[in-house]
Amino acid sequence: MNEIFVKSLPLKDVIANIAEALDTTYFNRCNEYILNIPEIYGEGSIRGINFLNGFGLIEYNCTLKEALKIHFNVNSIHPLKFIYCSKGSVKHKFEEHDVLHQIEQFQNIIVASTQQNGHILIFPKNENIHLNSLEISRKEFKTKIDCDLNILDVGLKKLFKDLTARNLFFYQGNYSLAMSDCIDTIKTSKFSGIARSLFLEGKSNEILSIQISDYEDDKKDIPKRQILRKSELVQIQKAVQILKSELSKPLTIKELANKVGTNPTKLQEGFRYNFGLTVNNYLNKIRLDYAKEQIMIGELNISEIANNIGIANKSYFSRLFKATFQLNPKEFSLQIAKNANKRQRNRPLT
Incomplete structure (x- = not known):
């Protein structure tokens, strides 16, 4: 395992120290410091940029040939770190503790070390890692949020007020869909120069x-x-499969949420995120898609089709179908037959 020691702040020094350890160079593009991983060590890049008020962002997007342990040394007071992993997994530990924290894909951590100690990040070998860390210099950043501190959760309030780094802080969770979208926007950004700097600062605040x-x-x-996490989308896919397999007797939203291990609020959020529809609207969509397909096949009558999708009221079924396909089921069936006859008449003689 390769092992290097870097300063915690400013991020220019972090990049410079890593570049020196890897025997390579880095370059400055509008105050964003960029290091390309030498081929002997792997591939990818490490980027760091500082904003105003002691706020910065560092991004690791790389695959390493050997595991790498990075020690972040304390200059005076170690910054707060808000870390999120969008690809792969890494390990974190405090210098003074032996406990390793595994940060998996779609997880985020908030960490603060004591003044005398720093952090260690351990990157595995042969695994593509995409990890971002918001770095916050405590005293400088406090001036930015001082007026809003009292409305924060008590734990975060104590964290931001701990200007002399007397207490350890560790939180680990699964990040939300909103976080995922924000990260994806950064990944796909085409901005350059000052526009990129402004964009990154705005997204980092977000x-x-x-x-x-x-x-x-x-x-x-x-x-x-209430907030659905990226890692919980598998529950939404399970809910989709249940709806599709039980069209004739669909579960209520509460029953469906319980069955996949979430709550109705998160279930609705997941369906809106994936399909732009509520659960009930999605259910009606797949009901009507099934009905349309069965009418085209022509093996079931309208009543049988309505029963198969759990709609006993044929009048209601007809209204739903017409609202979606501009024809009621009977009209649609006649149209299918008419088109089939027309194709038969136009078929060339052999």
Whole structure:
């Protein structure tokens, strides 16, 4: 395992120290410091940029040939770190503790070390890692948020007020869909120069606000949590499969949420995120898609089709079908037959 020691702040020094350890160079593009991983060590890049008020962002997007342990040494007071992992997994530990924290894909952590000690990040070998860390210099950043500190969760309030780094702080959670979208926007950004600097600063502020919101949601009792996490999308896919397999007797939203291990609020959020529809609207969509397909096949009558999708009221079924396909089921069936006859008449003689 390769092992290097870097300064914690400013991020220019972090990049410079890593570049020196890897025997390579880095370059400055509008105050964003960029290091390309030498081929002998792997591939990818490490970027760091400082904003105003002691706020910065460092991004690791790389695959390493050997595991790498980075020690972040304390200059005077170690910065707060808001870390999120969008690809792969890394380990974190405090210098004074032996406990390793595994940060998996779609997880985020908030960490603060004591004044005398720093952090260690351990990157595995042969695994593509995409990890971002918001770095916050405590005293400088406090001037930015001082007037809003009293409305923060008590834990975060103590964290931001701990200007002399007397207390350890560690929180780990799964980040939200909003966080995922924000990260994806940064990944795909085409901005350059000063436009990129402004864009990154805005997105970094947005990510910080989302992480604070995610943290506060995690502090609630499980049934009261409302923010759907990226890692929970598998539950939404399970819900979709249940709806498709039980069209004739669909579960209520509450029953469906319980069956996949979430709550109705998160279930609705997941369907809106994936399909732009509520659960009931999505259910009606797949009901009507099934009905349309069965009418085209022509093996079932309208009543049988309505029963198969759990709609006993044929009049209601007809209204739903017409609202979607501009024809009621009977008209649609006649149109299918008419088109089939027309194709038959136009078929060339052999």
